[in-house]
Amino acid sequence: MNCDPSNTMMPAPCIVETGILVQKQDIRRILADLGRVRYVHIQDGKCHCQGEGYILEVFAEREQSTIIANHALYLNVYSFDYLEIKVSPTKETFFDLIQENRQLRLIPLSNPLQERENNHLSASAISAVLTEVLSAKLDAEMDDEGTLPF
Secondary structure (H helix, E strand, O other): OOOOHHHOOOOOOOOEOEEEEOOHHHHHHHHHOOOEEEEEEEEOOEEEEEEEEEEEEEEOOOOOOOEEEOOEEEEEHHHOOEEEEEEOOOOOEEEEEEEOOEEEEEEEOOOHHHHHHHHHHHHHHHHHHHHHHHHHHHHHHHHHHOOOOO
């Protein structure tokens, strides 16, 4: 039996509703599901700008910028030191990306439960159309050749 305390494994963090994320992969995962957001850019404690947009890309590249323009958000997790998940007094979750004296607050405007439901319906609709197209193609090939194409 090994009793070396330096050899014990710590469990992975578990964040429920509030907390701080420092791992870039965790930050990337949570941001990728946000969709439509209201953002507030605060620097040195002063609001510099705010608006609404859609998160189009979340990435981890040390040499690329986070860009917010034309209602589109391209978020680089390396632009920030950590992400803090908070809940407002009205029970709405929001996300603060922090980097020294800069804060980018993201307030979700879309619901991931509804988004996933809509995407699931869209995926099944696409699958049905694809099945019909492939079936029609197979029928056309069989008519042209008079035999099965395989």
